[in-house]
Amino acid sequence: MTQTRHSHCQPGQGMQVLTFVNQKGGCGKTTTAINLAGALARRGERVLVVDLDPQAHATMGLGVYGAEGPGAVEVLLDEAYIEQAIRELPSGLHLLPAQPRLGEFEEVSERMIHPEQRLRFALDAVRDRYDYVIVDCPPRTDGVLCANAMFACTTAMLVVETGAFALQGALQALRVLEEVGENQERRYPIRVVGTLYDRRTRFARELLVALHSRFGTAMFDTVIRTSVRLREAPALGVTVDVLDPDCRATADFAALAEEVCCAFAEGAEATPLHAGTVQESNTADAALPASASEAAGPFSAPSEALEPSGPNRRPTP
Ligand SMILES: Nc1ncnc2c1ncn2[C@@H]1O[C@H](COP(=O)(O)OP(=O)(O)OP(=O)(O)O)[C@@H](O)[C@H]1O
Ligand SMILES: [Mg+2]
Numbered sequence: 001m002t003q004t005r006h007s008h009c010q011p012g013q014g015m016q017v018l019t020f021v022n023q024k025g026g027c028g029k030t031t032t033a034i035n036l037a038g039a040l041a042r043r044g045e046r047v048l049v050v051d052l053d054p055q056a057h058a059t060m061g062l063g064v065y066g067a068e069g070p071g072a073v074e075v076l077l078d079e080a081y082i083e084q085a086i087r088e089l090p091s092g093l094h095l096l097p098a099q100p101r102l103g104e105f106e107e108v109s110e111r112m113i114h115p116e117q118r119l120r121f122a123l124d125a126v127r128d129r130y131d132y133v134i135v136d137c138p139p140r141t142d143g144v145l146c147a148n149a150m151f152a153c154t155t156a157m158l159v160v161e162t163g164a165f166a167l168q169g170a171l172q173a174l175r176v177l178e179e180v181g182e183n184q185e186r187r188y189p190i191r192v193v194g195t196l197y198d199r200r201t202r203f204a205r206e207l208l209v210a211l212h213s214r215f216g217t218a219m220f221d222t223v224i225r226t227s228v229r230l231r232e233a234p235a236l237g238v239t240v241d242v243l244d245p246d247c248r249a250t251a252d253f254a255a256l257a258e259e260v261c262c263a264f265a266e267g268a269e270a271t272p273l274h275a276g277t278v279q280e281s282n283t284a285d286a287a288l289p290a291s292a293s294e295a296a297g298p299f300s301a302p303s304e305a306l307e308p309s310g311p312n313r314r315p316t317p
Contacts, residue, residue, distance in 0.1 A: 016264045017123065017133040019153035021146065022173045025139040027161040028195035030057040031230050033136040035249070038239025039257035041092050045131040048086065050119070051098035052145045053138040059097040062089055063237025071097040075122050076105050076115070076148065082122040091242055094130070102145070109144045116147035116184065123152055132260075141176050150180045155189045155264075160211065161196045162204050162223065167211060191263070193256065195224040220263075222256040225249070 020033040034049060041047045051058040051072060059071075064087060070080035075096065087095045109115035123133060135149045150156065156177055160170045170192065181187055192215045198204050212219050224230075227249035233240040241250045 013264060015123075015127050015130050015133060015154075017135065017152050017154045018157050018260075019135040019137060019149040019155070020157045020159055021137045021141065021149065021177065022159050022169070023139055023141040023176055024161070024169050024173065027159055027169070028224070029139075029159045030061060030136050031234070032157075032159050032193060032195050032224060033134050034058050034061050034234070035224075035230065035239050035241070035253045036256055036260065037093055037132070037134040038091060038241050039250075039253035040132050040134075040260065042241055042254070043257055043261065045257075045261070046094075046129060048094040048096065048126065048130045048133045050096045050133055050135045050149075052102070052119070052149050053098055053136055054100055054103035054145075055138065056098040056100065056102075057234070058136040059095065059099075061234030061237065062091075062093065062095055062239070064089070064095060064097050065237075066099075071099045071102070073099060073102040073105050076102075076118045077108065078118070082125055086126070091239060093239075105145060106143055115144050116151045119148040120152040141173075141180065147180065147184070150177070150188070151184055151186070153188055155191055158190055158192045160192055160194050162194045162198075162207050162211070163196060164203075166194075166207055167214060170211070170215075190218060192219040193222075193224070194219065197223045197225045199225065220256060220259050222252060222259055224252045224256065227252075 018036075020029045022029055030053070037047045037049045049058055049062065059065075070085040072085070074080035075082045075085050082096065085096055087097060089095055105115075119135075133152075135153065137146045137149045140146060158170060158173055158177070160166050160173075174190065177190060192211070194208060194211055197208065208223060225248060227240075227247065229240050229244050229247045229249045233243040236243060240247065240253065244250060
């Protein structure tokens with residue numbers, strides 16, 4: 001594991017908390033979260049992965065099974081200090097693991113005051129120890145676990161599968177994020193990362209163009225291609241760079257990590273999309289290719305919501 005920081009960009013602006021979110025199940029949130037974490041750690045960044053999904057896929061994907069001792073739920077319940085619950089993995093990554101008991105937090109939290117603020121305050125204790133905290137969310141976005149992830153985040157990372165209904169799914173997800181932001185009285189930047197990209201299909205290529213057109217600079221240039229290695233790596237409990245340093249998935253995540261480091265470097269321009277600007281911003285559905293439009297099917301957003309000007313428009317400060 002490389003421990004020296006190397007980036008074309010300046011060091012970052014303090015601990016960044018990136019929450020990987022989308023209410024669509026199986027769209028690549030966990031895969032993207034843990035492999036970006038691996039790629040950032042390989043660059044010498046200090047990275048903590050927080051698994052807030054009771055399915056514990058990030059935890060298992062990083063090689064921790066049936067973890068004994070405190071984990072995320074004990075931290076959220078204030079039964080353990082976060083430092084006690086964080087595991088150091090052989091790869092150099094740090095992990096706040098999920099256990100099935102994490103699901104209980106939804107019910108218990110009904111008797112708490114501001115249960116959605118627990119993670120944020122817990123992370124305050126380790127603010128000086130990490131450059132990046134990568135939070136993996138469950139697909140359920142209306143629950144208290146996702147609310148914790150959103151309240152703690154400095155940026156919401158919307159993971160979009162570049163398949164059928166991708167654009168509509170992304171717009172729906174943005175509206176959900178907007179609602180969460182309104183409920184929490186917060187505005188956080190949103191970045192979009194495309195995944196499960198198969199460039200052999202014309203549909204996927206056209207859809208990617210449409211997504212870039214819609215989200216402008218909020219969308220990372222790097223798209224994560226479909227790769228068998230990304231299915232194999234979690235089964236072995238490692239990130240893809242450990243499994244195969246020379247495969248294309250490792251290259252994709254290295255490129256994404258470079259972009260992420262540049263995006264959060266000191267002095268980098270603020271990201272252009274915020275929850276709260278979704279309704280007023282345009283989509284490039286005008287630019288959605290015919291094949292992609294057809295696939296949009298019944299979930300197409302109404303045209304008036306898709307029309308106005310300037311897909312790359314930045315929000316007013
Ligand atoms: N780029 C990719 N190439 C190939 N397979 C992928 C890729 N990204 C994700 N997958 C596979 O797709 C499936 C779903 O991915 P993942 O578990 O990351 O989705 P998720 O959004 O976290 O799901 P959930 O909503 O259940 O948490 C997994 O089997 C994973 O291995
Ligand atoms: Mg997941």
